[in-house]
Amino acid sequence: MRMKDYAEMFNESYQRALAFRDEGPQFLDRFYEIFFSKSPEIAELFETTHMGAQKTMLQDSLFYMRDFFIHRTANDYMERVAKVHGKAGRNARPELYDVWLESLIEAARECDPVFTDDIELAWKIALSPGITYMKHMYDRY
Ligand code: HEM
Numbered sequence: 001m002r003m004k005d006y007a008e009m010f011n012e013s014y015q016r017a018l019a020f021r022d023e024g025p026q027f028l029d030r031f032y033e034i035f036f037s038k039s040p041e042i043a044e045l046f047e048t049t050h051m052g053a054q055k056t057m058l059q060d061s062l063f064y065m066r067d068f069f070i071h072r073t074a075n076d077y078m079e080r081v082a083k084v085h086g087k088a089g090r091n092a093r094p095e096l097y098d099v100w101l102e103s104l105i106e107a108a109r110e111c112d113p114v115f116t117d118d119i120e121l122a123w124k125i126a127l128s129p130g131i132t133y134m135k136h137m138y139d140r141y
Helices: 006-019 027-038 040-045 051-071 076-085 094-111 117-137
Strands: none
Touching (some): 006 051, 006 117, 027 040, 040 094, 051 117, 076 117, 094 117
């Protein structure tokens, strides 16, 4: 059986999604549109957010999430971002991370022209350790 490198499959799909241009909103805009539409609680959390800066930060953070999957080493960046999201911070409840991933995959399916079921699995595998880390830190911060 051919070996699959899920980190690479995720990265390539992510790059295609970012590069995708169409009449409609681009990948990161589409992600936030989908994410906000999932629940008023989510939209409210971002009410005062500068979305331009937010999109750049999300873009950076996905690289750190993949890095965490590959090296399994928590970096200062991950710790700082977990703190921002914790109970005493923005209060991003652990359940919302599942909605976050679902929304990201929906946007990727729209924007990566060669998206497949296997690529969906690659997104899930590559991002799961980072999501587990963030969820676990919720009570701590
Ligand atoms: C693993 C998944 C996630 C990643 C990688 C991520 C990434 C980020 C990053 C990098 C920032 C900017 C932090 C900074 O201020 O420097 C941020 C801010 C924020 N995130 Fe997340 N996030 C994730 C999941 C979520 C979830 C599930 C929610 C809940 C709805 C959420 C809500 C927020 C809010 C409210 C902010 C602050 C926006 C502001 O500054 O106004 N995030 N996120």
